[in-house]
Amino acid sequence: MDVVDVVEEQADAPLGASADGGGASRIDRLLLESRAGLERVRPEDLDDEVSAGALVVDTRPVDQRDRDGALPGALVIDRNVLEWRLDPTCPFRLPVADDPTRRIVIVCNEGYSSSLAAHTLQRLGLARATDLVGGFQAWAAFQRQTAL
Numbered sequence: 223m224d225v226v227d228v229v230e231e232q233a234d235a236p237l238g239a240s241a242d243g244g245g246a247s248r249i250d251r252l253l254l255e256s257r258a259g260l261e262r263v264r265p266e267d268l269d270d271e272v273s274a275g276a277l278v279v280d281t282r283p284v285d286q287r288d289r290d291g292a293l294p295g296a297l298v299i300d301r302n303v304l305e306w307r308l309d310p311t312c313p314f315r316l317p318v319a320d321d322p323t324r325r326i327v328i329v330c331n332e333g334y335s336s337s338l339a340a341h342t343l344q345r346l347g348l349a350r351a352t353d354l355v356g357g358f359q360a361w362a363a364f365q366r367q368t369a370l
Contacts, residue, residue, distance in 0.1 A: 252338070253337055256340070260337060260341065260351075260352045262337075262352055262354070263355065265354065265361040272295060276326065277297060278296040278297065278326075279298075279299050280297070280298045280299075280329050281299060281300070281301040281328060281335065282357075290331075293329055297316075308351075309347075309348075322347050322349070323349070325351075326343060326348055327353065327354055328351065329354045330357045330358070332359050332360075333353060333355055333357035340352050
């Protein structure tokens with residue numbers, strides 16, 4: 223098992239039991255429900271997605287981007303305005319968000335909040351929205367591994 227597999231396995235694992243000891247927490251259940259409708263992209267497939275016309279959106283906060291670096295070719299959209307900027311029916315959308323059939327790959331730091339965001343975009347009619355398994359950290363680990 224290489225480092226990318228370990229990061230991806232951790233990204234797919236539930237975060238923990240609920241505070242009352244009753245099994246999975248509500249957020250873990252919501253995460254699983256959200257991911258059930260996603261065709262998640264593995265880090266090694268991201269370049270192919272871009273070549274096929276996908277829009278990659280980096281939702282990491284500025285401090286994480288400053289610390290860990292940029293995701294080349296990604297459009298940076300703050301998480302708190304993501305839906306307004308990508309909803310093709312919204313007057314506040316970005317010009318790049320005019321095609322509801324376009325593939326959109328959301329990238330957060332570790333692949334958790336991006337799953338929730340992609341699911342929300344699907345509910346807004348962006349049926350091909352998805353996220354990157356393991357987020358930026360998995361992508362960065364893949365880049366380091368392929369550089370060896």
